[in-house]
Amino acid sequence: MEKPGERGSMLIEVVFLMVLVMLPLLYLVGTLGRLQAGAYAASAAARETGRAYVTASDDASAPGRGQAAADLVFVSHGFTSGEGSVEVGCEQALCLTPGGSVRVTATVQVPLPLVPDFLSGALPTSVSMTSAHSEPVDAFRGQ
Numbered sequence: 391m392e393k394p395g396e397r398g399s400m401l402i403e404v405v406f407l408m409v410l411v412m413l414p415l416l417y418l419v420g421t422l423g424r425l426q427a428g429a430y431a432a433s434a435a436a437r438e439t440g441r442a443y444v445t446a447s448d449d450a451s452a453p454g455r456g457q458a459a460a461d462l463v464f465v466s467h468g469f470t471s472g473e474g475s476v477e478v479g480c481e482q483a484l485c486l487t488p489g490g491s492v493r494v495t496a497t498v499q500v501p502l503p504l505v506p507d508f509l510s511g512a513l514p515t516s517v518s519m520t521s522a523h524s525e526p527v528d529a530f531r532g533q
Contacts, residue, residue, distance in 0.1 A: 428500035431467035432521035436496035440525030474498040489529040
């Protein structure tokens with residue numbers, strides 16, 4: 391039996407609980423989506439940097455080509471070129487030696503959404519995503 395002052399209180403409780411549950415859920419989905427974009431950006435930047443590097447005409451132009459490819463990947467995934475970096479290493483003296491390989495490590499810093507800067511000492515404000523890729527240099531490449 392309904393008491394006189396309680397009409398409509400169920401609606402208020404449901405709306406309050408929905409907001410209480412939905413806001414953290416929406417934040418979680420947004421954060422996971424941004425982290426996934428970071429993972430894709432790191433993986434694609436490592437792969438495309440390696441491909442651009444080994445297809446360069448000489449060792450002098452290879453680093454510029456690789457960095458340009460990485461910057462394009464970072465920007466296309468919604469990051470600035472300052473948030474991502476690539477490191478290229480090779481086992482041989484000249485990176486583009488036929489039959490060798492080039493190892494690329496790409497790292498992107500993914501800032502967490504809605505974390506204020508003054509909490510940087512107490513909470514992490516970004517997550518680092520790293521990916522590595524090894525690209526072979528064509529064995530029949532002319533020097």
